[in-house]
Amino acid sequence: MPHLDTAYNLARWLVRGAPEAQDIAQEACLRAWASFDHFRGGDARPWLLAIVRNTCYTWLRKNRRSELMDELDETRLMAEPESADPERLHLRRLDAEAVRAGLQNLPAELREVLVLREMEELSYREIADVAGLPIGTVMSRLSRARRRLADAMAVPFEEPRAEESRK
């Protein structure tokens, strides 16, 4: 049942708690079922993801308002200084747990575009449709998300990498 996994995965990444994600995925599936008459055919996955996403945001706005960005936050985020030159940074060994933690710590809006792009492999157009955003915003968020995540994973080039020094 890959689509149900898809729905649950997005919910879990957006709201983070397992019980909440389960409630939301269930509600989103039932809502999809209720509005199935309006489904116009084609790939069901982005359609379902849009419903899951909206259900998550309704929940987040109600329960975790402070985690969501307002317009001012978004402006501030996009104006953040760029990270150090890429040549000076070195990605730490990317084990799943470190990446999971890095991704969890991104703002929901950035986490969401990375999950949709990398895990669901949606195109910019599809992400824009699912998230109800202009394509330009999808691009800038994605770029910002990757930089943030790289910063969180990076160690300065000069320092020996922990696993290497141990050897």
Place this chain on the structure above:
Amino acid sequence: MTCWEIQEHMDGYLDHELDPVRSFDIQRHLDRCLDCSRLHRNRMEMRAALRDDALRYRAPDSLRQAVAAAIANDTAAPPRPAIAQQASAQPSARRGRRWIWTTASIAAAAAFAVLVWIRPSENPVEHDVFQSHLRSLMADHLTDVVSTDQHTVKPWFAGKLDFSPPVKTLDAQGFILAGGRLDYIGGRPVAALVYRRRLHVINVFIWPSGSSGDLEKESSRQGYNIIRRIHGGTEYWLISDVEPGDLRDLAAQLVQ
């Protein structure tokens, strides 16, 4: 392009969202610039890490059962949206369905289950058709026999296949025969005919059908339209990025 420009476009490059010319420029730049290629490598490593299955959450069984049960019953009471009261924007559809528990609604539930539970890609033949189409476009292996003449293409298949595929010249209808090749779909050798319509490439896969009835089915996958047609004991699969109407035209011409 300067390094700064390359880095600005790195995301679009990674995500295959750039036009081919710019993409090519970046690729060339990465071949000789250490800094930019390090950034690119870092981003690729990050992508691999994010796509690692370990990061994906799987739906717990309890969720699977709850959704299946709820849909099976399409429960009597309108849903109690724990998350958002205003959410059930289509109560009328649901209520309607609740009262008319007919064959039609059972069929709808089944269709929904298929859509939500099963990826379209789980039709293995469609999967092969799609893959083969992409391969033919990318790998510069569109045709084994290049000819716009049906009298050259048709005999070429003789001895290579245990059937003789119908080959038609359809220039007048706007489909230019470009040639043919041998391909494998669903584990068997099949004939692949290549037609061009303006700048688009259409692959037509042909083999003898196991069923004698008629069938016409359309689907789409990642922007490609697919038509499956069974007619006169022959199975045809057409795939292309042309308009569905054009593809339908070609299907109709082929089986005529």
